[in-house]
Amino acid sequence: MRPKHYLLIFLISFYSELLRSQDSYELPVMENINALSFQKASPSKTSGFNIENLAIGIKGGVNFSLIIPLSENSIFSSTGGDYSKEYNPFYQNIGYQMGFVIRYSLSREIKIKLQCSMNDYSFKYSNEYSWQGSTNLSYLTEYHQNMRFLEIPVLLGYYFKAEQWQPYVQAGLYYARLMNSNSYADITETTDNQVLTYSTTTNSNGIYQENQFGVIGGGGIRYAAGKAMIGIEANYRFLLSKLSSTTSRYGNNQVTGNYDITDDLLFNNIAISIHITVPLQCADSKDGPFIFCKSN
Amino acid sequence: MKIKPIIIIALLLLSISSCKKDNINPENIFAKVYSDENSDISYYPLDIIQTSDGGYYILSALSVDSVRTFLSTHITKTDNLGELVWQTTLSEPYVNPITSLISSGSGVHFLCMDRITLGTYLMRIDDATGSAEVINSYGDIIYPLASSQTPDNGFLLLSYDRNSRSSLLTKFSSSFDKSWGNSYPVIEDAEEMLTAHMTRSGKTLPFFTGTVGNGESYYANALFNYSLAFLFVNSGNGDLTGLVFGDRYNGGVSAVASIQSENFAVARFVYDSHFILPATTLSSSATVSANELGGEKITELAAEAHTSIKTLTVDGRNLIVYASNTNSNQILLTFFDLNSGELVTKKYLGSTNPVKVAALIQTTDEGLAVLAQTMVAGRFKRNALYKIPKEQILGLDD
Structure with a gap:
């Protein structure tokens, strides 16, 4: 089962639980987003931290990695050969992400968000080599690099005044910790007489730097469904740190042994996520759902 | 809520990634x-x-x-x-290059063989032309097998003389003139085996030469007395002073590094087994069997x-x-x-x-x-x- 399946199951079960809880508390349907109780709990009530301004939720979606090579690296060297990689377009570099959202309202328009998520990124490229003589052989290798990061973005968002559909823009920084990576190689050997295709999978841990950071920006729109907020957003990540260092590039024998080596590249990503958030709201407001309650 | 703590935490997290400086x-x-x-x-x-x-x-x-x-x-x-940067394949007759590359004041040199006469050439690499030129030729030294630089900027050359069925060790001065030569009888005809070694069409043997310490004596891993033997020779005339004899051509010393005086790091083999001795002593005046050296078997x-x-x-x-x-x-x-x-x-x-x-x-x-x-x-x-x-x-x- 792929991560997207887990994500779908999780989203469906979470939302069904949410609807059931909404029914049990006989939630009023809000016609105006400004009338939402957690919006009413404005920071003006208290000068410090106010739990009534907190909302939590989940998010998940798909992402597409955009690779911009800065300088090429190759294991092979010759006086006339071309060993540059051919990168696939970004829409073929599909990945998935899912995680949690913690949002705090600094004011009615300004909110700060911490989005802890597990992000799977991928990108693809290919090399082709050939030899001529008594043996004529062409050797096409299509690499599929996969990385799983634990990411912690911190975003500051501006939420436009609206009715039930509320657009917003956001920007911030993110820290990412590489959890795992692997490399699939689909190899096609073509000789005069036959075509042979096979695949190899290599654990590519070591070729990427474990700690990464970058900037993130984007926007979205959310819908007030009772006390819950359901939205969709798109974020563009620009990795500021180097995906691979000079040392890490040669950090995995299995990868270099397959004559594969990472280029110096810019790693960007476009992520589209659906998210559902609920406020941490007290029960005595009779507006549930809630998680903590001061009266208890 | 104050935004300051959040920003500090975010900066701390980001700084983790820049803590590890890559000096490579x-x-x-x-x-x-x-x-x-x-x-x-x-x-x-x-x-x-x-x-x-x-x-x-x-x-x-x-x-x-x-x-x-x-x-x-x-x-x-x-x-x-x-x-x-550049590469070149020398045209005939310069075939069968041997170890080692020798660096001296006049450039980088190596030795190779004449395809027809089997004599030896001393070549110098010419970076300007991207090729190599002949510096000297030694027509009487045939079948060159290995060479190494000596501390006096000369070099040692191990070769095989098919007429006398002997290994030959020749010392050259820094001006590439012959200082001395000495032969060590193999007794049996080894030409077929050496041809297979040189053409990579059969078994290859670990031929090498070197210097003990600062030049107290020289050594050569050569064919001698029906076997592959590690020979210690006098640095003044090449006289044999001691040896480690192998198990015919299926065992013996495979590599040596001189540490100091009689201290060596040695690798040896017996058929398909390999042994290492990172710190051992070898007397340049003793005769021992390679098997007596012992060592750790590296399976x-x-x-x-x-x-x-x-x-x-x-x-x-x-x-x-x-x-x-x-x-x-x-x-x-x-x-x-x-x-x-x-x-x-x-x-x-x-x-x-x-x-x-x-x-x-x-x-x-x-x-x-x-x-x-x-x-x-x-x-x-x-x-x-x-x-x-x-x-x-x-x-x-x-």
Whole structure:
């Protein structure tokens, strides 16, 4: 089962639980987003931290990695050969992400968000080599690099005044910790007489730097469904740190042994996520759902 | 809520990623395979030397697989990143190049053989023309097998004389004139075996020469008295003073590094078993069997493994490195402390496509350059060069 399946199951079960809880508390349907109780709990009530301004939720979606090579690296060297990689377009570099959202309202328009998520990124490229003589052989290798990061973005968002559909823009920084990576190689050997295709999978841990950071920006729109907020957003990540260092590039024998080596590249990503958030709201407001309650 | 703590936490998280500074530059670490699209050609790397510009000369033998004869001489020049700058294959009759590359004030030299007369040529690499030129020829020295530089900037040459059925060791001065020559009878005819060795059409034997300490005596791993023997000879005239005799041609010493006086790092083999002795004593006046040396059996080494040993100094620490080939077609580098003999670290090179070690040198940045043969796409024998930074030798990059 792929991560997207887990994500779908999780989203469906979470939302069904949410609807059931909404029914049990006989939630009023809000016609105006400004009338939402957690919006009413404005920071003006208290000068410090106010739990009534907190909302939590989940998010998940798909992402597409955009690779911009800065300088090429190759294991092979010759006086006339071309060993540059051919990168696939970004829409073929599909990945998935899912995680949690913690949002705090600094004011009615300004909110700060911490989005802890597990992000799977991928990108693809290919090399082709050939030899001529008594043996004529062409050797096409299509690499599929996969990385799983634990990411912690911190975003500051501006939420436009609206009715039930509320657009917003956001920007911030993110820290990412590489959890795992692997490399699939689909190899096609073509000789005069036959075509042979096979695949190899290599654990590519070591070729990427474990700690990464970058900037993130984007926007979205959310819908007030009772006390819950359901939205969709798109974020563009620009990795500021180097995906691979000079040392890490040669950090995995299995990868270099397959004559594969990472280029110096810019790693960007476009992520589209659906998210559902609920406020941490007290029960005595009779507006549930809630998680903590001061009266208890 | 104050935003300040959140910003501080975010900055702290981001700073984690920049804490680890990478001091290793591209010239300190790389892996290169020198490509050739001709599928009928095989490369047999022999030796490597670092040039004054930080690049490398690679000497290799080149065979055309469809016709098995003496191998051609191939020279490669790379830059300090290992990228190929120029390469040339010398036209006949300059065949059968041998180890080692010899650096002297007038340039980088090597020895090779005349295809017809079997005599020996001393060649000098010419970087300006991207080729090599003949400096001297020694027509009476046939079948050159191995050479090494001596502390007086001369060199030793091991060869085989088919007329007397003897190994011949010749000492040359720094002006490349013959100082002395001495022969060591094999007794039986070894020409067929040596032809197979030189054309890579059969078993290859670990021929080498070297100097004990600062020149107290010389040594040569040569054919002698029906076997492969490690010979100690007088540095003044080449007289045999001691030896380690092998088990016919199926056992003996495979590599040696002189540490000091009678202290050596040794590798030996018996058929398909390999043993290492990182710190042992060999008397230059004694006669012993290689089997008496003992040593630790390294079971992961391949049956036909070639072994190289080098001494090196990294951050003031004296080390010995053994490089050899494993059953899993990788190169195993084993580093020992020169003084204590304790294991410092192990490192493997290569995966999937086979690699075999040919030679290794310490570079000016105190790292290691490992010259290897790899089989590209599992088929084509090509030269490969690995550059290992000193941080990985001492485990400082973890």
